[in-house]
Amino acid sequence: MSLTQFSEPASRPLAEQHVLVIRLSAMGDVAIMAPVLNALLKQHPQLSVTLLTLAKWAPIFAAIPRLKTVPVETKGIHKGIIGLWRLSQSLKKEGFIAIADLHGVLRSRLLCFFLSLSGHKSARIDKGRAEKKALTRLENKIFKPLKHSSIRYGEVFAKLGFPITLDPSTVLSKPPKKPETTGADQSNFTTIGVAPFAAHKGKQYPLDLMIQALEIFSRLAGKDQKEIRFVFFGGGPVETPKIKALCKQFPHSSHGLSLSFEQELQVIAHLDFMVAMDSGNAHLAAMYAVPTLTLWGNTHPYAGFAPVFQTEKNHLLSDRITYPGLPTSVFGKEVPKGYEKVMESIAPAAVAEKMSALLREASAD
Known part of the structure; x- marks a missing residue:
């Protein structure tokens, strides 16, 4: 991602510089936001932020100075209109005078409305819905890169009088290694998520193609001076047995099934590189500047959700010559007839080759 300046000015910065930021979900969107908030607070040292998000995402932001997370319980006390009214009243004690709505959904809009009754200024993200619809429709498609989500987040703060510059220096600091989490001594291994x-x-x-890719890569990497160690990420009743089977298949491998989210972040931050789908784990790795190879099916980086600061060479895309309607979806939910197997157009050998290139870069550092 190139250096980007957000400079849409307000008349002047707010007198009391404390902002409420709203972004509840999903994990990938929250992770993309982290370097933006890091840049905001580094470049505006007079500013403090209260972040309203789900409690489970709080560890992502633990090391960012002058940022406080406030958990929202959308399925509990903050459910429905009455719950949001209750939340708005409790938030007032935080002392902010402006709101950055980075979610832009009915729940966040209603919360902003309740807070506006007390005179709070707000700015809301422009999600570019019409552009994304044009990008993903099958007929009369407009195939062009759209604004990255981090840019859209930055524009919200510019509207409030806090322009920011995003570049790779704004990624999060890596949490310290803890032997009980990352292993006592991994110096003899190249660790790949x-x-x-x-x-x-x-x-x-x-999954069978991914296994083939890992097998090919393991053979290609056999001449490297360090042994390869895979760390597999996932969870849930469907994925868990598959991850355990992968660990048995590949020597020295491990998984994050028994780790807390905080511990998982520690492991991800110290990977040599990550291989992932267009998914939350890719964004978690990228926010720590971990080189991240992503595989794209019915979605596409042009929609603005590529991992931050990753080069285009780290994106492996399904074949648009065979499947000219790609992308068909922003989030991967919509799969038109005939597009069920688009990811099979990414050859396992191509995945292995990209992984080998990342391995060479990791070995050179």
């Missing part, structure tokens, strides 16, 4: 699953079928590379 593999997140072989995705939330939607339109983003899922067939």
Whole structure:
């Protein structure tokens, strides 16, 4: 991602510089936001942020100074209109005078409305819905790169009078290694994260092809001076037995099934590189500047959700010559007839070759 300046000015910065930021989900979108908030607070040292998000995402932001997370319980006390009203009243004590709505959904809009009754200024993300619809429709498609989500986030802060510059220096600092989490001594290994699953079928590379790719890569990497160690990420009743089987198949491998989210972040931050779908784990790795290879099916980086600061060479795309309607979806939910197997157009050998290139780069550092 090139250096980007957000400079849409407000009349002047707010007098009391404390902002409420709203972004509840999903994990990938929250992870993309992290370097943006890091840049915001580094470049505006007079500013503090209260972040309203799900409690489980709080570890992502633990090391960012002057940022406080406030958990929202969308299925509990903050559910429905009454719950959001209750939340708005409790938030007032935080002392902010402006709101950055980075979610732009009905829930966040209603919350902003309740807070506006007390005079709070707000700015809302422009999600570019019409552009994304034009990018993903099968007929009269407009195939061009759209704004990255991090840019859209930055524009919200510019509207409030806090322009920011995003570049690779704004990634998060890596948490310290802890032997009980990352292993006592991994100096003799090249550690590669593999997140072989995705939330939607339109983003899922067939597992048998991923296994083939890892086998080919392991053979290609056999001459390297360090042994390869895969760490597999995923969870849930469907993915868990598959991850355990992968660990048995590949020597020295491990998984994150028994780790807390905080511990998982520690492992991800210290990977040599990550291989993932268009999924949350890719964004978690990228926010720590971990080289990240992503495989794309019915979605596409042009929609603005590529991992931050990753070069285009780290994107492996399904074949648009065979499947000219790609992308068919922003999030991978929509899979038109005839597009169920688009990811099979990515050859395992191509995945292995890209992994080998990342390995050479990791070995050179």
